[in-house]
Each structure stands twice: as C-alpha cells, then as structure tokens.
Amino acid sequence: MAATMPTHLDQIKAAVQSEFGNTMDLIVRTFATGSGRSGLIVCFDGLAEGKGVETALNAVTHWTNPPFSYPMVDGDPITILKESLVGLPEVKVARKLDEVFTAVLQGQTAIFLEGAGTALLADTRYHPGRSVDEPATEAEVRAARDGFVENIILNITLVRRRIRDPKLRFEPQQIGRRTRTDVALAYIEDLADAKLVAEARRRLQRIEIDAVLGTGQIEELIRDSPLSPFATVAITERPDRVSAALLEGRVVIMLDNTPFCLMLPTVFWEYVQTPGDYQLSFLISSFLRLLRLIAILTALTLPSLYVILTTFHHEMIPTPLALSVAGGREGTPLPTLLEVLGMEITFEIIQEAGLRLPRAIGQTVSIVGALVIGEAAVQAGLVSPSTVIVIATAGITGFAIPSFSASLSIRLVRMPLLLLSGTLGVFGFIMGTSILALHLCSLRSFGVPFLSPVAPLRRMEQQDTLVRFPTWKLNRRPGLGLQDRSPRQKQDLMPQPPKGGGSS
C-alpha cells in the first residue's frame, strides 16, 4: 500500500478502488472547483451525513479565488481549503492514504485536489441510532429515565452532561482489527487511581481480536478469574450509574454500537444496589438492599433446602408442615430431587422461551407455563404442590435481584448446589455453600477483593454496602481501596434545627 499520497487524481481513484473494491455504499466522485482545478471526493453513503458533504462540496466548488491574506498558508491549496471550510466543526489534513481510508470508514469525507499531494478530511460523520430511551434491563422507579443507546458519542454526552468536570476523561481507543470499534476509557483523572487506569488501559491494549460486537468480548478478555460464574466486571446501561461509578474513582469502559458499559472494579455488594437507592430514604433503601440479599440467598438455596428437609432431615420440619408436604407428595411418581430438578429445568426453559418470543406469543407461553406446568401438573399428581411453590418462589426471588448478571450467576450455581444437596444431604449442601463462599472470597476485581469491604472487613467503609447510610454520612467514597481518600463532602451536613432555641 502506498505510504505517500499520489498527486494525480487518477492514481488516487485507482488506489481507492483497489482498497474498497466494488461496494454499493462507496461514493467516489470527481468535480471541478470554481477555479477549474479538478477534484475528487470520497465518502461512504450513510456513514457520512449528506448535509456535511454538501457543505464541503459547496465550499470547494465555489472556491474561485483563495484568500491569500494568510501568508503562512501560502501555496498549498489543501491547507488553504482547510482554513476556509468553516461550515464544518472539524477538518484535518491527511498526508497518507491509510489515514484517509480509516477516516472515510468512520464517516468522514475525503477531498482530493489534482496535484495537491495531501487530502482534506472533513468531519461529516453521521450518528444514526434510536433516541435515548428508558433502560430495558435496569428500570428504576425514582431515578433518571434515560438509558444509553448504541452511539458512543451520544453516550459520552449523557455522562458529560452529568459530570461537568474538566478532569473527566474519555480516552479514545480502537479495538478490533476489522471492526475498528471505538472504545472510550472513561475516568476522572484526579479521582481514579492512576495505577487502576493504567491497568485498565494495559488490559485493553492487550486485546488483539478481529471483531468486537459487544461488551461481552471485552469483558471476557479483561476480567479477573475468567472461569468464575460470578461477574467481576459490572455492566450497566444507565448513565447515572456510570456517573456514580466515575465519581467514586472507578473506571468505565464504553463501547460503540452497544448501550452497555463496563464498570471496574466491582464488588459483590453491587449485586444488591441500584441507582434508585440513593433517591429513596436511606431507611427504605437499606431495607430494600436487605430484601435483595435475602432474595439472592433464597434463590440460591431454597430448592436445595427443600430437598434436604424433605428427603433427609424430616425432623427439622414443623409437624403440620411435614404432614401437608407429605400429603401433597402422596402418589407423586418421582423422588423429590428429580421432581425439583425437573421443575427447575422446566422453569428455566419457560423463561428462555418467553424471552425471545414476540410479545403476542409470549403471553401464550406464560399461560401455558402457569397453567399447564404448574396447575395441571399438580392436578394430575405428577408433582407435589409444595415443589411448585418452592420453584416458583426461587424463580421470583431470582427476578428480584437487580443485577441481571448476578441473577444469571445465581441460576447457574443453583443447579450444582441442588445436585449436591439431593445426593449428599445437608453434608453436600454445606460442602457446596462452603466452596461457594471460599470462591467468592478468593475473587478479585482489578485488585479489589470481591467481598470487600465486608471480607476483608474494613470497619470504616461500611457506609454504603448492605446498609446505606444517610447522604450526610456518606462522607467518603466507598472503599474500593484504590483512590483519593479525601472526603467528598463537608462533614456534619445533617439537617438540624437552628441553634439557640428560637421562640418563633
């Protein structure tokens, strides 16, 4: 490939043709400037915005008498053109064809002039995509309603609007040999630990892959403990969550063409936290977080505990419950373990089936699921009603987990735990939960222990884990152990009646 730019338009045209070949959306057009010099314009239909191209073309074709009042731009017509193209926000001079090709693929328009030896790149990038919409996976009751879209520039804007801090950085990168996807490494320079930023940058630069189509690939390529079922990188599509993360000194990786962002480091407690927590009273949000933790534990252990109690430790069930469970089991053909396992798998399948169906058919699935699998199976004596209740409860509590990836992890871990409990009884259950606890303790996310600040316990950093302290007590940024330790607000902000006992 030619390193330097040919001077003749024919040569350029040939080079463009050989690079892009015969493709439908390529626009290569020759024109004549006002002064009679011939020129060439190259851009991609759809990537480049029509209005911008028109502005550029207008400027060039009406360009008859270059303003020679700038002595330093003397001579080079491209440089002169660049100075005069004021209708567009960003114009650059390119000296190499490679540069031109990359720019054109981003939606810029390249303008060549016969004999110039350089090219003008006009920023005519067009950002298609849907408008900002409510986030689908992280709906909130009382918090901002905007969610990220597939356009990174718009996403960055959404964050920048929230944090008007000059230190906020969106470091540009491109990942993917073929997709050349724009990636922004976002952080606040004087908050985020430089080592964390460097580590995130290093892990991103390590990636040599031909295509990146979503956050999944990036996540799997940069995360710690890549074999763990638990996500050690948090994912969100909420600008307020990203902003909060940035303000805590964390690093966010934003990717073009996806509404999801990666936040790192992350800890387990984020599984029970939502942005809405900070908009509600601290009492309520603490209660809700506790509730979500209970939901996580229930979703994880309820089927196993049910199997253990009904097949191994009957003495632990209160007598009336034992009798009613036993009554429900009269005449059911399968042992409890298989019954629970079967219902569990059925439930997962119903969930999976409902997920991708068009909304109209989705209703059919839920009706069939509820009536046929639940009601009819009990009526027919195939499964006991208590099993259905247990599976339904475990399923519902699974949905109560705010983090989708956490919910998936729990669903995944639930099965082996169930098998262990069903075969080895309470011994297997304890074994499974112990392994799980050890595994969680061993996890790290970008140098931060996954269970911190609870394990290892850091007493001074408990303000925002399971219990959310009132805002006037959240004086320090949560202890991800990495960043600037200065308080983030004035102490003693607790509202109080005026001192001095007014008689008013």
Add this chain to the structure above:
Amino acid sequence: MRAGRRAVAAVLVAAALMPLGSGCWDARELNQLALVMAVGIDQAAESGRYTVTVQIARPGGQEGKSRGGGSGDASGGEPIYVAAADGDTIFAAIRNLAQFTSRRIMWAHNNVVVIGESLARRNITPVVDFFTRNQELRMRTWVVVAKGTDARYIVSAQTGIERVPADSISALFRYAQLPGESIKSDVNDVSAAFFSPDLTPVLAAVQLNERALRPSENPRGQGKVPQVELAGIAIFERTRLIGFVERETSRGLLWLRRQMRNASLTLPCPGSSDEHMAIEIRGPRVTVTPRLVRGLPAFHLHVDSHAWLTEQDCREYRVDAVQLKEHVRKELERKIAREVQATMKVLQTELKQDAVRFGHLTHVRYPAWWKANRPRWRELFPQVPVTVSAEIRIPKMGLYVRPEAPEAPE
C-alpha cells in the same frame, strides 16, 4: 499420550459419577415415612412382653392434602392410623411394627409418650432408657401416665378437636397452665428426675372419660365418646408408680414445685362467706425456703404476685381499696395454705414420697445435714411442716371495687 488422556478422562468421569453412585444416601421421601404422633407402651402382666401402640398421621387424611392425586385412594379418609405390636423389648416391639406397616416408622415428630398404668407400677426404667437413647426422639416430648387404663386406649382414642388426636393431647399440656391442675412433664424432666439421687419422677396423668357426644341421625342413639383428659399427677418412687395426686389436690403440688404459672382462685367476699370473687394470678414468683428447726427442716412457701380481680359478685360495697387488698391477700394466703396442706397430707401420709423436691432443696441449703440424714429422709419427710405467706399487688384496683350492677331503685 492419547491413552494417558483417556485414562485421565475416565478417572474424571468416574469421580463425577461418584456422588450419583451412592444414590441418595439415607434419602427418605417424606411420603415413605410413617410419622408417629403418639406412642403408648404397655406391658403384659404375665408374659412381661411389651406392647407398643403407635398413632401414625396419614398425610392423605390431613387438611391441605393434594387434590385428587390421580387415583384418589391415597388421599382422604381417616387422618390417623393406629397400630400395635409386641415384643420382648420395646425396641423389638417397634421392629415388629415393620411387619405390617408399609412405611418406615419415624419418631422425630412424636408428641406424646403414654405409659400404661400397669407398666408404670412395675418399672419405667426400660421406657426412660429407650426414649433417652433413641436419637430420633426429642427430649421435649410429653410423657404421661395412663391412669386406670392401658396406654393403647389413650393412643387409639379419637379425642379432641384436632384432626390428629395426639395434637389434642399435646395441646392439653400446652394450656394446662390455665386451670393450673396438671404439670408439664417431658422426657427431659423425667430423665433428669430419674437420674438424680434426690428427685423422683413426677408425671402428668391422663385418663379416658366419656365427655363427648357423637352426633347421630338417631337422637336417642347418641353414643358417648371417650375423651382423653388430664387426671392429676402421677407420683413415682424412683422407678415405679406409687400413686396419684388427684386433680383437686394437685394445685398444692404445683405451688410447692414452683410450677404454678397461672392460677384462678375463688375467694369469699369481705364480710360475707357466701358471696364470691374470682382472683387470677399470673406469673407468680414462688420461693420455697428450708429452715432447720430443732434438727428438722421446715419449709416456707412465699408467693409474690400480681393479682387481677376478674369477677366480683359481692353485693355490698363494704371495704375500701386498701382493705380489699389486705382481704384478698389474707384469703389468698389461706387458700394457698389449704391447697398446700391438702397436697402435703397426701404426700406425707398416703404416698410417703417427696415429690416436691424438698430433699433436693435441703441438700442445696444444708449439705452437711443432708449428708447425715439422707438415709432417714423417707422417715423424716412425713414430719416436715410447711408454712405459707403471700404478697400481692392488684393493678387497676379502682375499676373493681364497686360491683357492676344496676342501681337499686330508691
């Protein structure tokens, strides 16, 4: 290389299948178990063989059972199944139950252990031993003596309102504190008393009484259904039953054993013995203190309690609040003293058995005396005197001084 890999794979697969190979170790489905709700133990007079009667809950006969269950024969029907088997030991008898029960007997949910009177009069050691040794049994299971009958009749009786009769029997003890006429005796208490050198087991007694009427189409043909009722307290001498304290006299025993939780007493009105008022005593603090008087322990019972005037039928308003309180206190003292004396009379003259833990109290307070006199305690116990004092507080007294009655026309 390839073979090595295959070997590793084989080992891994075998390891993965290992937990399944064990099957579900010790797994027992709830519907393969016979949940024992009550058990009765009797001993035949001649052969000495034990008969074990179990009351088993039939899950199909319970409320909230599975609807239909396909065939429908498993569900519905009687809520319990009663079966009996005998053997040379209690354990053997229980094993013999397996010959005809389709499910494995499970003891963990047992409510009541009933000991037949004839067995109790002979020796309860095997019962205490079996029920403290069996790890499936709970120490909080009630233990009662069937008064005047065999345990099997108590266990098989259709008694009470609950679907499972054992629940009804168990509930008798749960609410026994209301009338204050029976004690709660569980395996724990019995074994503690059994193994202690100074104590002797004291068990609740139950009996059958034809209390309930069977509803019938024929109004004349109403049959009476025997119901299990509390029947005083069974007093043991170490291992064997020696007699009962009747229900009427059992309250003194509860006072002395400091097990009175709740008592309602009827007292005469001030200045009139044929009018009455009812007093309820809740959570009294009872202390029993021994004192050595001329080489013999004397016991003093002190009751300190809140008292509620629950009813007052006195027609005339004769005394003020302070006097009323003093009156109630005095009458209460007299009443409790009467109850205690009645019980002590039975224990000291009829049974000659220290069922009120006086020996234990003396042992704690005067260890040296006890050491010297323990062998003579059986002779000394009938002579020990008991005195009673009471202190009461009557909250909300003002509400009660005037009887609730319409004003007499002038």
